[in-house]
Amino acid sequence: MTSLAVCIVSFRDPALIAHCLDAVAQSTFEAFEVVICENGGPDARQRLRDTLPSTLAGGQAVTLLRQEENLGYAGGVNACMAARSDVDGWWILNPDTRPDPGALQALVDRLDLGDCDAVGGVLYHPDGRVQAYGGHWNPWLARASSIGLGEPLTTRIEPRRVEARMNYLLGACMLVGRRFLEATGPMRDDYFLYAEEVEWCLRARSRGLRLGFAPDARICHGQGGTTGSAADIHQRPLLPIYLDERNKLHVVRDTTPARLAVAIPFALLLTWARFGRRRAKRQWKDAMAGWWAGVCNERGMPRWLS
Numbered sequence: 001m002t003s004l005a006v007c008i009v010s011f012r013d014p015a016l017i018a019h020c021l022d023a024v025a026q027s028t029f030e031a032f033e034v035v036i037c038e039n040g041g042p043d044a045r046q047r048l049r050d051t052l053p054s055t056l057a058g059g060q061a062v063t064l065l066r067q068e069e070n071l072g073y074a075g076g077v078n079a080c081m082a083a084r085s086d087v088d089g090w091w092i093l094n095p096d097t098r099p100d101p102g103a104l105q106a107l108v109d110r111l112d113l114g115d116c117d118a119v120g121g122v123l124y125h126p127d128g129r130v131q132a133y134g135g136h137w138n139p140w141l142a143r144a145s146s147i148g149l150g151e152p153l154t155t156r157i158e159p160r161r162v163e164a165r166m167n168y169l170l171g172a173c174m175l176v177g178r179r180f181l182e183a184t185g186p187m188r189d190d191y192f193l194y195a196e197e198v199e200w201c202l203r204a205r206s207r208g209l210r211l212g213f214a215p216d217a218r219i220c221h222g223q224g225g226t227t228g229s230a231a232d233i234h235q236r237p238l239l240p241i242y243l244d245e246r247n248k249l250h251v252v253r254d255t256t257p258a259r260l261a262v263a264i265p266f267a268l269l270l271t272w273a274r275f276g277r278r279r280a281k282r283q284w285k286d287a288m289a290g291w292w293a294g295v296c297n298e299r300g301m302p303r304w305l306s
Contacts, residue, residue, distance in 0.1 A: 001108050004032045004175070005084035006091045009076035012040035014051045016095045023098035023220075025056040029105040032091065033061040035083050037076035042068045072192035072301060073171070081181065090181070092197075094172040096222040097123075106217035107175040117180035117209040118201070120169035121217025128153050131221055134166030134213055137198055139256040142248040142263040143270060144198055146170070157215040169211055171197030173219045183207050188254070190299040194240065195247035202255045234280045241283055242290035242302060245271060249294030264295055 006024060010017050017036065024034065034056070038045040049064055056062060065079055081090045089111065091104060103121055110119045123131040130153060132146035147166055148155070174197065184204040187196045201211060245267070252263040271291055275284040293302070 001088045001112055001177075002031055003087045004089040004091055004108075005080065005087045006032050006034045006093055007077055007080035008034065008036045008093050008095055009073050009080070010036055010038045010040070010044075010048060010095050012038075012044040012047075013095065014048045017048060018051060020093065020095050020097055021053070021056065021062070023100075024093070024104075025058060025060075026101045027058075027099065027104045028102050029108055030058050030060065032104070033063070033084065033087075035063050035065065035080040037065045037067060037071065037079050039070045039072070039076055041070070070301065072189055073194075074187035074191055074196040075189035077171075078186040078189060081176075081186065089175055089177045091175050092171060092173070093219075094221065097172055098220040098222075099173070100218040100220070103173075103217040103219055104175075106214040110212045110214035110217075111175055111177050113212075115210060116163075116212030117177050117183070117204065118169060119175045119212040119214050119217075120166075121173055121214045121219055122148075122153070122157075123170055123172055123219050123221045124153055126220060126222060130155070132170050133157065133162045133215075134211070135168045135170055135198065136165055137167050137202060137251070139252050139259045140262055140266065141270065142252050142267040144168070144195070144248070153218070159213050159215050162213045162215075163211065166211060166213065167205060168198045168201035172221050173217075180204055180209055183209055191247050191250060192243065192299075192301050193247075194243040195251050199251045199254050202251070206255070233275065233278055233283065236280075236283055238286045239302075239305070241275075241286040242293070245287045245290030246294040246298065249291070250297070250299070253297065267291060267294070 107119045130148045130151040133148040136145050187200050252260050271287045275287050
């Protein structure tokens, strides 16, 4: 791989973008440029433009797309990839991440082996605990689980075992090669936010593509830094709860529709276990609204948000 684009979707937090770019600029792999989509509207885009450098310290160009409407996460990623369609690969990166200096090189090295088409690394929390090596999707339960969750960073990892179990990469950090995009197409932007990377990877696997894991690619992830999804269960806001519950049913519907009749009641039970049983009354109400929107196959930006 000789060139790639770092694709970042922002939402009204230029300080978070600056923090991420500071880490990206320290990458030992230097053949990249940065493309950013600001989804927070014209004022947010102007604020970001006022603080954004035109190049990083290593000379890599930084481009802010001219788009001003909210495309959602998937739409923003798609816009970034389309803006740099001539590169060899696309590194999709959350703005609340800080990649270690060698992370991108490790991802590129794994992809260059040629036996996979997209690669993820080790996402870890600021406290040094692992968020995920990759993800496993269970369509019967409409449930995504993170492989390696809670393990210390010092844990010895067997990459092949991770690759054998994972069937999706986490969208906070995934390096996608040209073959992946050409065979699979872009992300589904009708998800708007949450679970789009799950469907994307499952779609790729159904077309014979493979996912890889690079254990030396470490990325610190301040999970939920933009949406508030990592807040205490009783403080969690509407948006991440609603879209997470809604879009999990979309993944089942779009990838294994025959299992939807089983997944719908199981998703309801898991929602109760997550919120209702813990007496998070408002969050339970938000989750139920999202679950019902998934049952009704509502797509795109929620009406109440627009």
